[in-house]
Amino acid sequence: MLEIGCGTGELQRRVLAAGAGSAVGIDVAAGMIERARTAADREGLLERATFLVGDAVERAAELQPAALVVLDKVLCCYPEIDHLLAMSLQRAQRLYSVVVPRPHWLVAAVWKVAIAVFRLLGSTFHPFYHDWHRTAASISAAGFRRIFAAHTLAWEAWIYRRSN
Secondary structure, three states: OEEEOOOOOHHHHHHHHOOOOOEEEEEOOHHHHHHHHHHHHHOOOHHHEEEEEOOOOOOHHHOOOEEEEEEEOOHHHOOOHHHHHHHHHHHEEEEEEEEEEOOOHHHHHHHHHHHHHHHHOOOOOOOOOOOHHHHHHHHHHOOEEEEEEEEOOOEEEEEEEEOO
């Protein structure tokens, strides 16, 4: 498993505890990665877990293919998602999972207001509301078929299986 934007590594730990042989997580926040390592060590899972600090596109050469690639609420934090999509899709051997802001007009409106507020306040964090229908089409064009979709008021989760 490879999770891009892994945060504190909770998903890796659950997958490893369920029997996966290994899991890799990468996140731009060094503090999150330190917490992920500490938690994996405390749970006796650290020897099967790898946690990297940095931008996944910039460190792509270090990221090996995985049966499952997960991007949970990551694409909306990335300014130019085409490179991130291409790199992560190349590494997905079997399954590809993303969670994105729900592609609905009301969710889009709230996101655009939030983006404007972040910019007005001079925040270093800049969320993005991309064309999620285009994103889904790009995933399908890369040879994946959607096998699951679910949503909350604000988020939508998609799981894809490689077609070939």
